[in-house]
Amino acid sequence: MDSYKRPAKSWSIQQFHNYVVNHSPNSTNFLMMASPQVLIVGAGPVGLVAALALLRNGLSVRVIEKASAPHIGQRGSGNFPRTLEVYHFLGVPEIDREAIAVPLIHTHAAGSLEVLKELPMTPRYEPTPAIPFISPKVIGQNNVERILSSHIQKLGCTVEYGAELRSFEQDEEGVVAQIVIRDGDKETTSTIRSQFLIGADGARGVVRKQLGLTFLGETRDTIRVVTGDIRFKCSGLSRTCFEIFNYDAGDVVILRPTDEIKGGDGWQLITLGARFGVDTLLSDKEALYSAIRETLNSPVDFLELVWISEFRPNIRMVDHFGQGRVFVAGDAAHVHPPTGGQGLNSGVQDAFNLAWKIALVAKGISPLSFLDSYTAERLPVIAQMLNITTTLLDKTFGPKRGTIESAMERGRILFMLGVNYRTSPIVLDEFSAGIPPVPAYQLDRSDELVAGDRAPDAPGLVEGSATVRLFDIFKPTHHTALVFAPDVQVAAEMIVKSFETYSAFARPVVILPASASSGSPIPSARVVIDKENYGRTHYLIKDEPRIIIVRPDGVVGAIVAGPLGVHKYFGLIQGH
Numbered sequence: 001m002d003s004y005k006r007p008a009k010s011w012s013i014q015q016f017h018n019y020v021v022n023h024s025p026n027s028t029n030f031l032m033m034a035s036p037q038v039l040i041v042g043a044g045p046v047g048l049v050a051a052l053a054l055l056r057n058g059l060s061v062r063v064i065e066k067a068s069a070p071h072i073g074q075r076g077s078g079n080f081p082r083t084l085e086v087y088h089f090l091g092v093p094e095i096d097r098e099a100i101a102v103p104l105i106h107t108h109a110a111g112s113l114e115v116l117k118e119l120p121m122t123p124r125y126e127p128t129p130a131i132p133f134i135s136p137k138v139i140g141q142n143n144v145e146r147i148l149s150s151h152i153q154k155l156g157c158t159v160e161y162g163a164e165l166r167s168f169e170q171d172e173e174g175v176v177a178q179i180v181i182r183d184g185d186k187e188t189t190s191t192i193r194s195q196f197l198i199g200a201d202g203a204r205g206v207v208r209k210q211l212g213l214t215f216l217g218e219t220r221d222t223i224r225v226v227t228g229d230i231r232f233k234c235s236g237l238s239r240t241c242f243e244i245f246n247y248d249a250g251d252v253v254i255l256r257p258t259d260e261i262k263g264g265d266g267w268q269l270i271t272l273g274a275r276f277g278v279d280t281l282l283s284d285k286e287a288l289y290s291a292i293r294e295t296l297n298s299p300v301d302f303l304e305l306v307w308i309s310e311f312r313p314n315i316r317m318v319d320h321f322g323q324g325r326v327f328v329a330g331d332a333a334h335v336h337p338p339t340g341g342q343g344l345n346s347g348v349q350d351a352f353n354l355a356w357k358i359a360l361v362a363k364g365i366s367p368l369s370f371l372d373s374y375t376a377e378r379l380p381v382i383a384q385m386l387n388i389t390t391t392l393l394d395k396t397f398g399p400k401r402g403t404i405e406s407a408m409e410r411g412r413i414l415f416m417l418g419v420n421y422r423t424s425p426i427v428l429d430e431f432s433a434g435i436p437p438v439p440a441y442q443l444d445r446s447d448e449l450v451a452g453d454r455a456p457d458a459p460g461l462v463e464g465s466a467t468v469r470l471f472d473i474f475k476p477t478h479h480t481a482l483v484f485a486p487d488v489q490v491a492a493e494m495i496v497k498s499f500e501t502y503s504a505f506a507r508p509v510v511i512l513p514a515s516a517s518s519g520s521p522i523p524s525a526r527v528v529i530d531k532e533n534y535g536r537t538h539y540l541i542k543d544e545p546r547i548i549i550v551r552p553d554g555v556v557g558a559i560v561a562g563p564l565g566v567h568k569y570f571g572l573i574q575g576h
Contacts, residue, residue: 036060037362039177039194041207043159044071045141046330046347047200048148052090053355053476055155059362062192063152064163064179066201070149073229073307074258074268075141078102078341082416082454083348084133089476089554090352094147099137103241103256107404110246110253111297113236121242122410129534130446130456131417132471136410140260140268141344163190165206168197170324196358199328200351203335208318208328217316217335217386223397224278225338228308229258231265232292233301245295247404251275252397253295265303272397282310313337313397315390317382321375325368327354334382339392340414342385349416350378356476356552360573365505367575370426377421384441388413417444421555422452428558428569449540451559455550456539460532461511464518468528470535474554479506479573481566482548483525484541486513492522494545497563499524502570506549511535 038054040047043065051061079087079099087095107117125134149159160181166189168177175197181188199207208215237243239257246252251273258266269292271281276291289302317334321327330347354374360366394400396407419441421427429451444454459469474480481499485491491510499508508525512518514533521527530536539548549558549569558569 035193036062037194038062038196038198038358039064039175039192040198040200041165041177042200042202042205042330042332043067043145043149043161044200044202044330044347045076045144045148045344046351047198048145048152048159049086049090049348050198050200050329050351050355051152051157052092052148052155053352054359055152055157056090056476057356057359057363058477059359061152061157062160062194063157064160064165064192066162066164068162068182070142070145070159070161072142073140073309074256074260075227076338076341076344077138077140077256077258077268078136078345079139079144080136080341080345080415081131081133082419083345084137085471085554086348086352088133088471089474090151092147092151095139095144096133096137098143098147099139102136102138105404105408106238106241106243107247108243108245110249110251110295113296113298115238117404118241119405119408121408122414123412125412129459129532130538131444132457132459132469134415136341136415138256138258140258143260144344165201167206167210168326170197170326175325195325195362197326198351198354198358199326199332200330200347202331203314203316205328205332207326208332211323211326211328213318213320213323213328215316215318217314220313220315220337220393223272223313223393225270225272225311225313225397226278226281226288226308227268227270227311229261229306230267230269230288230292230308231261231263231303231306232267233265233303234296234298236298237296244404244408246273247407249273250401253292261306263304266306269308278310282308311338313393315386315393317379317386321350321354321378322371327371327374329354333378334386336386336389337393339396340389340410342389342414345416346382346385349381349419352476352553353378359477359552360505363504366573370573370575373424373426377424380423380440381419381421384439388441413441413443415444416441417454418442420450420452420454422450424452426557426572427451427555428560428565428572430560430565432559446538447540449538449556449559451556453556455548455554455556458530458534458538460530460534461528462531463526463528470550473509473526474550474552476552478552479557480550481506481508482535482539482550483508483510483545484536484539484548485510485545486543487516488512488518488520488522488527490545491525491527494547494562495522495525498547498566502566505573506570 037059040063106115162182166178177192243255254270256268280287314335329350432450457471510527551557
């Protein structure tokens with residue numbers, strides 16, 4: 001792509017448009033490339049989820065990535081239920097299909113393959129009608145990125161590798177970003193004008209730094225962890241479990257088998273402690289092989305060191321998740337210990353929370369100030385999540401390290417099913433008076449549903465000759481208004497009075513009781529019969545009509561009695 005220099009300090013969108021038209025031999029194609037509605041910096045899972053959600057909403061998107069090629073390595077391989085739900089809503093079933101259940105843990109003394117203990121890392125549950133994705137799963141981060149990339153490609157967006165953000169400026173109308181594109185030894189500069197910019201460029205990225213956001217917290221320099229992917233064969237070592245060696249002594253080696261690494265016989269490696277010397281392991285492949293061989297005390301056939309790196313636990317977060325038209329998500333906004341596996345998962349939740357809001361603003365439905373709700377909703381969640389993961393770090397690797405059972409236990413709270421936005425300025429609940437405040441990051445519960453909570457699934461809904469479930473009705477492109485009514489006539493009156501004004505971004509779904517007949521169709525709504533009564537049970541519906549509005553991110557936005565509540569809620573969305 002040709003390089004264009006910006007002659008003025010600050011351009012409006014129209015000035016930029018005029019300049020390109022006058023200077024580009026193919027201005028139409030260049031404008032499509034140079035002026036997306038959203039520029040995303042970073043092509044990890046966070047940036048790709050944001051891109052896919054925005055593309056599903058019909059926005060134009062560019063994704064740039066500083067690295068010259070897709071990332072390699074298992075890295076953050078744990079995916080919790082709330083994240084699996086996001087993938088489902090985005091129409092990405094392959095991640096759940098390819099991922100495997102979290103393996104059991106085998107513990108060993110150093111130098112022995114004898115299993116001392118076998119224990120679970122996470123509790124095991126069977127799927128329920130309300131929570132179909134109930135089990136955490138493991139899949140390499142590189143494969144998550146591969147799958148997400150294939151979906152954005154189907155929507156006309158390709159990750160631009162070797163493209164580095166250098167700087168940006170924003171005004172009331174948009175953002176002008178200066179990037180450098182590398183192709184071998186060749187470098188070219190380019191300017192991208194967008195309405196919004198999302199920094200998913202990691203803890204060392206440009207976006208947060210240039211925004212001047214504080215990154216408060218600490219670095220645990222005393223804990224140095226070596227991690228990577230390696231291929232080797234060892235006939236006496238099981239390939240079904242996490243194999244943890246020498247935990248009680250503190251010089252820990254953890255090996256997780258994976259069949260995802262090309263060539264087979266793959267393992268994800270984590271090791272820490274002073275016994276082997278971190279610098280030596282990082283710089284000398286043979287020293288690493290020798291350390292593994294000594295730990296296993298068994299014949300080992302090393303095939304390949306795929307990648308290796310070091311990390312030191314950081315516990316930090318921003319004070320705001322964005323300013324104006326520029327936002328940060330994932331590690332660019334918060335970093336935390338790997339204990340608990342919340343990094344990738346919380347970043348995915350950031351992206352999904354932000355994308356639908358940007359879409360509404362870009363379409364002129366909501367004002368720019370609506371995006372303040374991104375910080376208002378995510379900041380309390382991340383603050384509490386940092387406390388949880390830091391406690392796990394101290395239990396696992398710190399001086400207060402406990403038993404292997406307590407250190408490796410990953411409770412249900414980490415599933416994120418209880419994460420909520422009850423204190424958000426853009427949710428409305430007409431029935432929550434008297435319900436005491438709860439943490440933003442809590443255990444899920446089935447006996448209480450308040451606006452801001454995760455919306456549960458409900459299968460067994462009969463729609464004509466088909467049977468559907470709510471999780472297949474919810475979409476990231478619009479609000480879904482669940483109209484619980486005793487019959488079609490009452491529902492029709494509620495819909496006519498409530499939703500005609502909001503058809504551009506809301507879809508009503510009438511849910512009738514099992515005893516009702518479908519009756520006459522309602523032209524502006526889907527009508528389903530709750531034959532198994534899961535809808536009424538999960539949404540705590542009694543006899544009176546009620547409207548529950550589910551946001552595009554699968555969160556209950558409003559619980560109201562009728563049309564007046566609907567108008568009040570959508571007034572919050574539209575900034576009225």
